[in-house]
Amino acid sequence: MINIAIYLRISVLEKGNLGHTEDTINSQRNIIKNFIFNDQELKKANIEEFIDEGYSGSTTSRPGLDKLLLKVRQQKINCIIVKDMSRFMRNYIEMGDYLENIFPFMGVRFIAVNDGYDSSNEVQNGTELDIQFKNLLNDYYSRDISEKMTTALLVAKKQGKYTSGIPPYGYLKDPKDNYKLIVDEKVADNIRYIFQLILEGYSLNETAKILNSEGVITARARRQELKGYDSYANRWESTVEQTIWSASMVRRILKNETYTGTFVFNKSTKSKLDGGKVIYHPEEEWIRIYDNHEAIISKETFDKAGKALKSRHRNSIRGSKSKYKNSPLATFVRCNKCGYKIRFGKSSNGKELIGINLYCYHCRMLEQEEKLPHYKELEKEVFEILKDRFHTDKTEKKKLLNEQKGFYDKNDQLSKKKRIEFENYKFGKISREDFIEIKNQLQESTEENNKRIEAIDKDIKESGSIETLTEDVVGEYIKTIYISGKGIEKIEYN
Ligand SMILES: [Zn+2]
Structure with a gap:
């Protein structure tokens, strides 16, 4: 079923000159309807109108247009007809974006009657417009597309294809197949060595120390060594991890199932567009593909190391409740x-x-x-x-406090006065109007005083009284x- 959206728009200027211009809402509608009724297929379709009166074509947020695009997203509209493209959008880059990317993607046919444009006639739904920014997808659609990309990624992963950006230390991307992992023979032995040290009873710290003393290359240093991974290596700021092994780096390796030949995915989901927020899934939701690639560590060794780590971790928590x-x-x-x-x-x-x-x-x-x-x-x-x-003299602070107290006192008097005036009004001494006026005046003065009180508060805070050293005090003045x-x-x- 074809569901047509007719989009009609006139700008402020045109609206003011209504009658002079031939491009009224009515004339636009007539041209479009005439076109529809002369088309065998379109004349059987459902038609809905979306109108923006008094909006320019370069404003991207227009109530009518917004409503229309919402329905497109909800897939309630699959054909849009306008009199000419400029009615829909004045910005050609954006227009091109809709025509080349968004509408084809959403399966929407777009017709601009007077431009003689019908997307169903275009080769591959492309356009002749000068479009330089093909890749810029409108925000409206980015979320939908992100979801589709995630699904595609999941399918690739289910087929055992390695799609995460960087292979873990010890592996490389197969130059013949970017989705396959192969063993990085140059450092694979380091992985085996790490597992061996842990099984021999060395702690994470001790293992890291041994690796450092023997000059074993770190994951980051190796990544930088490998051409093509530079961009990844530079992504993290830490210069420490580059050349120095730490306990946490050793732990990361010991916990990485990739080394047993298992490909684990669905550990977390990262939204590419929603601020890059990462959602971690519970282990029950992880998906494993065994024997996905060549193993460096046997499953048995991996489990043994995991157990050793766990028991040591428990001990260290008990022992090091630091203060x-x-x-x-x-x-x-x-x-x-x-x-x-x-x-x-x-x-x-x-x-x-x-x-x-x-x-x-x-x-x-x-x-x-x-x-x-x-x-x-x-x-x-x-x-x-x-x-x-930063410590200011006590007398100076006292002066500020006194000044502040003065305003508090004034406010007390004002509210006392308000009470008296209210009684005057209640007993018929003054009119209601008079009372309201007085009350408003008193209110205004009170608010002014409150502002002064607040300002002095700020001064007092800035004057700083360093009596004791707390984390808050230090953080207020010191960065490092x-x-x-x-x-x-x-x-x-x-
Ligand atoms: Zn140091």
């Missing part, structure tokens, strides 16, 4: 040498806040660790610096503190 979260500085301190965030470890005696032990994980991994200042000393120093710079073995090297303020 560094109590430290107001924890999120602000970085290593002056490498820029990496300083970790706040638990003390050697393991109980008191006093025992917070500062270290740079990055430097430790490189065996270039410096002995960092004692935590309490650092805290004291930061406190002194902040007080020096760089430290070395010598103490504070540099502070970046907000």
Whole structure:
């Protein structure tokens, strides 16, 4: 069944000159209807009208047009007829976009009567318009298209085709078939080595240290080595991961089922258009294809390593309930040498806040660790610096508070006055109109006072009173503190 949308539009200018112009809504309608009734197929169709009066053709948001496009999306319309293209859209790039991409995609036939254009006559639904931006799809349709792409991707994945962007460390994309994984023989042994170390009882940290000390190439460094993967390698900012192994990198490898020859997908869905939001699915929803590609690690080894990891993880959680979260500085301190965030470890005696032990994980991994200042000393120093710079005198703050109190008092008086005036009105001493006027005046003054109170509030806050060092206080003034073995090297303020 053909469901026709007739689109009629006149602009503000034309509307004002109604009668002079031959392009009235009526004349547009007559031309289109005449065309429809002379077509054997179209004259049997359902017809619906969409009208925009007083909108220019370059405005893309028009109520009539919006309604029409909504129905197209709902697939309630499969044919659009206009008198000429400029009635529909003045922007040719956008027009071309509709004609070349959106309407063919939605299965919509488009007819511009006076232009002699009918999309069903075009070869492959293309157009003769000068369209440079074929790929620009209108926002209206991007969501639908994104869903279709996701479905297509899922089908490819179900056939065991590797469609995720970057193959994991140890694998390469087959140069003959971009959807196939082949073993990267140059580094595959490193994967086997990592599993072996874990099974021998080394922790994630120790394993990372061993890899670093032996100069084993990291995943990122390998990606950069391989031509063509540069764009991926540069996507992440961290310079640390580039050359240094960390515990989390080792863990990622140990948990990646790809190494057993299994292709796992549907772990998460990422919307390409909806802000790139990633939705993680529960493991029950993962889909696995076994023997999809050559395995580097046997299933047995993989499971054993997983078990070892789990039991160690449980122990480490029990053992390291650290208290560094109590430290107001924890999120602000970085290593002056490498820029990496300083970790706040638990003390050697393991109980008191006093025992917070500062270290740079990055430097430790490189065996270039410096002995960092004692935590309490650092805290004291930061406190002194902040007080020096931002603490305002108490008398000055008192002055602001007094001033503010004055406005509070004034407001008290105003509301007292309001009460009195209300009683005057109630007992017939003043008229209702008078009372309302007085009441409005009092209200206005009160609001003005409130604004002053708020302004002073802001001044008080900015005047800063640094009595104790809390995370909020530090965060208000400081962005980053760089430290070395010598103490504070540099502070970046907000
Ligand atoms: Zn460092």
